[in-house]
Amino acid sequence: MGGVPDLEVTGGGGGAVRAAAAAAAGAAADVAAAVRGASGVLPTAYVRSDITPSGVGTGDGAAKGVGDGAASVAVNGATSAATSVAAGGARVALDAAPEIATRDSRLAAVWAKIRAGRRLDLADGLACLESHDLLALGRMADAVNRARNGDRVMFVVNRQLNPTNLCILDCKFCDFAARKGDAHAYEMSMDEMLARITPDLREVHIVGGLHPTWRFDDYLAIMNAIKAKSPAIQIKAWTAVEVDWFARIARTSIESVLERLVEAGLDTLPGGGAEVFSDRVQEILFKPKIGADRWLEVHQIAHRMGIRSNATLLYGHVETYEERVVHMMRLRDLQDETGGFLAFIPLAFQPGNTGIVERQASSIEDLRTVATSRLVLDNFPHVKSYWVMLGEGTAQVALHFGASDLDGTIGEERIAHYALAGSALGHAKEEIVRMIREAGKVPVERDARYNEVGVEIA
Numbered sequence: 136m137g138g139v140p141d142l143e144v145t146g147g148g149g150g151a152v153r154a155a156a157a158a159a160a161g162a163a164a165d166v167a168a169a170v171r172g173a174s175g176v177l178p179t180a181y182v183r184s185d186i187t188p189s190g191v192g193t194g195d196g197a198a199k200g201v202g203d204g205a206a207s208v209a210v211n212g213a214t215s216a217a218t219s220v221a222a223g224g225a226r227v228a229l230d231a232a233p234e235i236a237t238r239d240s241r242l243a244a245v246w247a248k249i250r251a252g253r254r255l256d257l258a259d260g261l262a263c264l265e266s267h268d269l270l271a272l273g274r275m276a277d278a279v280n281r282a283r284n285g286d287r288v289m290f291v292v293n294r295q296l297n298p299t300n301l302c303i304l305d306c307k308f309c310d311f312a313a314r315k316g317d318a319h320a321y322e323m324s325m326d327e328m329l330a331r332i333t334p335d336l337r338e339v340h341i342v343g344g345l346h347p348t349w350r351f352d353d354y355l356a357i358m359n360a361i362k363a364k365s366p367a368i369q370i371k372a373w374t375a376v377e378v379d380w381f382a383r384i385a386r387t388s389i390e391s392v393l394e395r396l397v398e399a400g401l402d403t404l405p406g407g408g409a410e411v412f413s414d415r416v417q418e419i420l421f422k423p424k425i426g427a428d429r430w431l432e433v434h435q436i437a438h439r440m441g442i443r444s445n446a447t448l449l450y451g452h453v454e455t456y457e458e459r460v461v462h463m464m465r466l467r468d469l470q471d472e473t474g475g476f477l478a479f480i481p482l483a484f485q486p487g488n489t490g491i492v493e494r495q496a497s498s499i500e501d502l503r504t505v506a507t508s509r510l511v512l513d514n515f516p517h518v519k520s521y522w523v524m525l526g527e528g529t530a531q532v533a534l535h536f537g538a539s540d541l542d543g544t545i546g547e548e549r550i551a552h553y554a555l556a557g558s559a560l561g562h563a564k565e566e567i568v569r570m571i572r573e574a575g576k577v578p579v580e581r582d583a584r585y586n587e588v589g590v591e592i593a
């Protein structure tokens with residue numbers, strides 16, 4: 136194996152970002168990333184006291200456990216009975232919900248339901264995804280998001296770290312994973328990983344493949360070394376698929392794996408590996424992987440132990456609208472029970488060289504999915520507009536379609552870029568701030584647990 140393919144990011148001070156995924160010779164992942172200038176006058180500085188937090192969990196879940204701080208808020212003057220769920224899972228209702236005109240009668244019925252404080256069902260979710268009145272759908276999701284988050288959009292100064300792409304699984308949608316001997320296969324040395332942990336980072340997001348020979352202790356060693364180098368950094372690491380794998384290779388329970396991960400510095404679990412909660416899609420695209428029940432079980436156990444987590448949906452391949460909505464509703468059910476989810480992240484499938492679909496879902500499809508998730512997931516604090524997969528422009532527009540988080544600076548994204556994503560590999564903090572302000576929103580820097588960090592943003 137020829138070392139770590141270089142993903143070079145230049146001009147990190149807010150200037151051009153150029154990415155060249157020069158994977159080992161002949162590899163498919165030769166990526167030219169978007170070049171964006173960071174010029175322009177930045178709007179007024181954000182100061183913590185400018186805003187009033189609302190609908191954001193306390194964020195100290197790992198210390199206290201989740202489940203505190205349930206909120207019940209008036210809906211259109213009436214009290215919503217269905218709002219007494221846990222911290223992260225609190226439903227927030229709309230005071231003086233606006234009239235939103237639409238000629239789509241099914242969408243109008245959805246809005247009437249929301250204004251009455253009633254929960255959406257499968258048919259409602261389908262009405263949203265099937266509606267041609269995208270702007271009315273967007274206004275609805277925006278109103279619901281504003282009731283929770285106002286104009287604030289959160290982001291984190293973070294870096295993604297993918298220690299290896301060697302993976303025993305063979306998921307049809309994944310261009311990132313490799314087998315030993317593949318041209319693009321890599322394993323980072325500890326020095327290579329630590330070189331990526333710089334003092335400016337607040338969060339490191341670590342995921343990789345299910346390596347054929349690494350032991351659980353090897354994964355723990357990565358976390359321990361990162362914490363030794365940078366004790367204050369927060370670690371968001373390992374998908375439920377990896378947590379399940381660790382339990383298998385260490386021949387122990389999920390609880391014991393999570394305990395050891397927390398001892399090694401784990402703060403939160405990322406939302407990856409969920410794909411689509413559908414046996415049908417699993418059979419076609421990710422047969423050898425854990426399915427919906429196990430993914431949900433891992434997150435349920437984590438939440439019970441006080442570990443907060445995220446949830447993703449991979450869309451834009453072979454799934455149906457119904458499967459998307461069912462996926463959201465299963466997440467909503469778990470959130471009702473535990474309140475442990477922080478954010479939902481719709482991941483737009485990057486077709487790369489998979490041959491599954493000819494092109495990425497359109498921006499219209501992206502915005503529909505973001506907006507629908509904001510309306511269906513009434514107990515999730517945040518819907519994330521993941522600029523890596525959406526592209527920076529659509530990600531900005533999604534901030535008006537219900538999204539309240541832009542993820543972060545990312546540093547060096549590999550999973551989407553091995554699948555030929557057109558976005559940058561990473562962005563300087565100034566560029567993320569500019570993207571949020573350009574969308575007319577207020578940037579709020581957060582940590583991995585969605586605590587506002589209260590730094591003044593220039």
Ligand code: V47
Nearest residue numbers: 308309405406407408445447449482483484485554
């Ligand atoms: O689990 C793989 C997906 C996920 C492709 O929790 C692909 O804050 C699109 O989960 N096109 C990893 N998606 C990324 C992820 C994530 C990203 C950002 C934030 C968070 C969070 C989580 O990416 C995988 C898989 O579902 N994926 N290949 C692809 N070609």
